[in-house]
Amino acid sequence: MSRGLKIAAGAFAALAILIGAVVYIGSSLDSIVEKGIEKYGSRILQARVAIGSVEISPQSGKGSLRGIFIGNPAGFEAESAFELDEVTIGINVESVMENPVIIKEIRVIAPKLTYELNEQGVSNLDALQRNIEAFTGASGGKSGGESKDAGAKGEAGRKLVIEKLSIQKGTVRVEAPVLKEMTEVSLPPIEFTDIGKEGSGTAPDKVAAKVLDTITRQVVTATAGLGLEQLRGLAEEGTAGLGDVLEEGAEGIGKAIEGLFGE
Numbered sequence: 460m461s462r463g464l465k466i467a468a469g470a471f472a473a474l475a476i477l478i479g480a481v482v483y484i485g486s487s488l489d490s491i492v493e494k495g496i497e498k499y500g501s502r503i504l505q506a507r508v509a510i511g512s513v514e515i516s517p518q519s520g521k522g523s524l525r526g527i528f529i530g531n532p533a534g535f536e537a538e539s540a541f542e543l544d545e546v547t548i549g550i551n552v553e554s555v556m557e558n559p560v561i562i563k564e565i566r567v568i569a570p571k572l573t574y575e576l577n578e579q580g581v582s583n584l585d586a587l588q589r590n591i592e593a594f595t596g597a598s599g600g601k602s603g604g605e606s607k608d609a610g611a612k613g614e615a616g617r618k619l620v621i622e623k624l625s626i627q628k629g630t631v632r633v634e635a636p637v638l639k640e641m642t643e644v645s646l647p648p649i650e651f652t653d654i655g656k657e658g659s660g661t662a663p664d665k666v667a668a669k670v671l672d673t674i675t676r677q678v679v680t681a682t683a684g685l686g687l688e689q690l691r692g693l694a695e696e697g698t699a700g701l702g703d704v705l706e707e708g709a710e711g712i713g714k715a716i717e718g719l720f721g722e
Contacts, residue, residue: 505590506530506540520550520563532586537573537634537641540583544569544628559618559660569628576635618660624651624670629677646677 500508511526527543545568551561575583629646651670655661 500529503591503594504529504532504587505593506532506587518552520552520555521548522550523547529587531573531575531583532590534586535575535577535583537575537583537632539571540573540575540587542571543567559620559655562619562621564623565621565625567624567626567629569630570626571630571632573632573634575633616662618655618662619666620656620660621654621666622652622656624654624666625649626670626674629674646674649673649677 496510496513497508507528507530509526509528510524511528513522513524515522523545524543525545527541527546528539529541531537531540545566547564547566547568549563549565551563554561573583626646626649629649630643631646632641632643634641649670651673654666654669
């Protein structure tokens, strides 16, 4: 799997954790989530992470994050690697204690991804992924047996039904030595409906695979002709192994969230 997709998969894992937080923890979570994402996100990525605002209402099942910013790691010139105007979530509160959990709507508004390639052929997303791997390795992972057990539990765990998931006003900014200047391309609107409605819901990693596969193809189409084989190669790599990436990402993020209450 590409480094870029691993970063995106980790972001989706974080979103899944946020959904769980919305439905299980009280309204005082707003400031905890905001400060926690900024503090531990910056520590994990070794890049500036900032959140404009967080609003969560467990009573209504609605939540939003605005002004999400992930800076570039050292050695890259672009100001940010990822920016997002807003993510809104609406959950059917009555389904919180049921399986599957019914999510009425997830709206991802104006995501901006910057793909920067330096003279050595290393991208900013490569660097961010290495920082994640360094953090999860340094924090001490579970043994192989424990990891497999956790994966098995995950398969039998909570599933989701997402009635509507939309990604609007997305853009990809590309900066590389082969280009004379930064190039920005727009992504068409992406919308999914009734994910997991057939059957008893869908596991979060399968939702992520479906979404990321579509986004990847849109990115490849939008950047065709820029002369960047690294980007066009994303389509060939696909989303194989996404479940393992999500498990690793969720474990690392989960440790960070545990730290919120342990420090």
